[in-house]
Amino acid sequence: MKRIHVLFIIVLGLLLVASTGWGAVWMYANNSKVPEGVTVDGIQLGGMEVGEAASLLTKYTDQWEQQQTVIQANDADVSSDSRAWTLKELGYDADASAAIAALKKLQEGDLIDRARYRHSFEQTLSIDYSFEPKAFDKAIRQQWGWIDSSATTNATRVITANDRVVYTPSHNAYRLDVDTLRNQVNQWVEDSQTTAATNAADLTALGTRKLELPLPIKTVEPEVTLEKLKAEGIDRMIMSFTTDFASSAEGRAYNVTSTAKVLNDVELAPDEVFSYGKIVAATEKKYGYREAPVIQNGKLVPGIGGGICQVSSTLYNAIIRAGLDIVERRNHSLPVSYLPIGQDATFASGAIDFRFKNTTGKHLIIRTVVEDRKLTVKLFGTLPDNVRYDIESITTSTIEPTIRETVSDTLPPGGRLITQQGKQGYVVETYRTLVRDGKVVSRERLSKDKYNAQPTLVSIGKGTEPSSKLGPGAPNDAEQAPIIEDGVGTQAPSA
Template sequence: MKRIHVVFIVVLGLLLVASAGWGALSLYANDSKVPEDVTAGGIQLGGMEIDEAADLLTHYADSWEKQQIVVLANEALDSTDSREWTLKELGYHVDANSAIAALKKLEKGSLIDRTRYRHSFEKTLSINYSSDTEVFDDAVKKEWGWIDTSAPTNATRVITANDRVVYTPSTNAYRIDLTSLHNQVDPWIKEAQSSASVLAADLAALSTRGFHLPLPISIVEPEVTLEKLKAEGIDRMIMSFTTDFASSAEGRAYNVTSTAKALNDVELAPDEVFSYGKIVAATEKKYGYREAPVIQNGKLVPGIGGGICQVSSTLYNAIIRAGLDIVERRNHSLPVSYLPIGQDATFASGAIDFRFRNTTGKHLIIRTVVEDRKLTVKLFGTMPDNVRYDIESVTTSTIEPTIRETVSDTLPPGGRLITQQGKQGYVVETYRTLVRDGKVVSRERLSKDKYNAQPTLVSVGKGTETKGKLGPGASNDAEQAPIIEDGVGAQAPSA
């Protein structure tokens, strides 16, 4: 009996211990509170009722998305309108569902499952923040997208009919600077995320929290601003020179006019070298040249492009009076009627060019006007008002014409007939004098030119004794340049 009693006492004790263990296990598994030291996104949840903690996270996410961003239109737009959005409207979202689900799972499953789950419950739960920049950008553009439709306009420069240089300022365009907008908002958003535990303590205050900022606007400047355009130095008309072609036939007048059109509005950068050959080529391509007298081997003969040298010569006179440097220039082999000797500039395709350098230090614009059979070349740029250049040509010697005799079948023996009266040739030196404030500063020789004499042509009858003498200082045919001056086309072969 004594042994049976002992066994009973032991069994009863074991039953009592087991009963107490299951009770403690049941209490642990059915605990309605969140395990200690548990946080979700920095929010302290440990020790809170599970439902209370889940509600807190739900209300936190809702309140966080209700925070506001207020954008005030930039002062540059002369506008004070503003627009406010909630974070949710701008594409920002908070997802606490996984943390809430984890909390709710503490109440689900068997006693053993709940025990095991609570025992291994994560101390740190995640709250996921997300954003959609396209939603943000679209919202801003919908409000102020008209700003991006503007376009910058370049400053302009116009030379009027009365030779005034008129400038029109440029205008800027504006663009919404979305990158700058995000750069300002993003740190505030990150601060709101990192301060979650503080914010969750006052959900009412969280939902009214906001961030105010001006609408960032970037300026789009035009390619050509007024300052940049004026810096080119086209201040005024610095020189003008006119020649007359009233006596020219239609073909020559057409050539002069067409070449002047091609030359009009040519602009040279500082130190740029101008080539007249390019103007002739451009004229030939765009307008074509007509038949007019040209100079070949010291004679006026029919050709194509006659008259083009009146344009180069008129330009030459404007250039030397503006003080620019001449790179390449030759006089005609014969004097021209529209300019003093020593002050012309010929051209021959592939043989002679007229070139000068823009030494004004600023840009230079060439303008041409053809009116009433007069050609005017105008230069616009920079030149001191107290400076002028005087041009003087001096004949240093003359060249007497030769006498050329040819036998004529129509003249009697001993008969002589002058068919062309000869003309003198000249050697000319041209000087340029720099005058500043009315005082001579320097004088330089620009050129020394030779104009060939034109021979006297005489027809004689058969049997007539010919003189066959050359006039003093005259040149023979071999000295004549075998080129076509004042025209275009292939050059004549050398004699």
């Protein structure tokens, strides 16, 4: 290979000498100017002295790196200051060392080397432009990094003690959009590279070139905005209903209060179905239920959880007066003292639930208040001011009590003793009337309920003739499934 190189130089020298003579070869090899037509990234250098061309490239890259980017942060919610950086400070670099080295090589080596190099010199050279994104990001974040520490605040909704619905606005957070800013500066830098040739003769103008940009800020909304929260439709208290348990023993009062605590603040989405059984289960787990009278097969007996149906019944009355749809509801087998017949809702574990559907079209919040042995259920949501629902219960028939006789060893023959006075039963129909702007719009029957009569219990002496007023009576208690109303307990499976 070395031999071929030497041979090429000899041949080239002979050709030059043959065609131009040694003087011409000497002048060609020692030419101090850049060959005609040579450009560096569009900058015309042909015909310039090599040293002058190299100096021009050095000055050009220095001035190119001194171009400024001015960032203005003028968002009133964020900041109000500006900062200027040179391209060099932002991580941009222009390196002409390779092109300068190529130019200087025109004057290096022996006569033949210089002649050969000039003869094959590239017409187009380039400047090496580079960028370090980490330097860019560091510069911006050192100036405004505190913006990224801001945090969102969710909007809040509070229902006050006097039943006002109060909203507190949300607050946005802000984040530096460094990616967008970097892309904007990169585009400007690319444009400056293509326009550099027209400015090469005026390096001072190039160095004063400036880009002004607003600081791009991304707004981060909280998960819960005021608009989203208000869209749920909790506008006001739409219904309230109160029942009294002043005569209840401590166990029953405890059960009512505990269940009301768990029911408090339950929120239903549109069309969500509420199940009272879930409230009972949650209360039993959190507080436990105490002993209080329950209804089993039409009789008051000791049990666990007595009083829980006062909560479901109070809720039921608020629900029907707010116009919501009832999915499942059954009356007690006996009338209750705290409500008119036809307007109660019982519960029995595994057998009877109270369920309704939130048909308001918006969210619904249930609030409970227990004070002075009174239970109040309040509904908060959406209901037009010009709408109300009237409830009316009508007794359509009564059921006379039967007489149930048992033989007593302590009574003489013919003796009779009433040990329990019977009570009438009832058949009741309950209607709901929709009134809008004071005018009746519709009337619907909500339920037809039967309340069992309680038999008169009579003890008779041996040999006494049974009364002619005996009715069909009730089945033996042992033959009935042990349905426990108004309490908690395991129910026998249905037949």
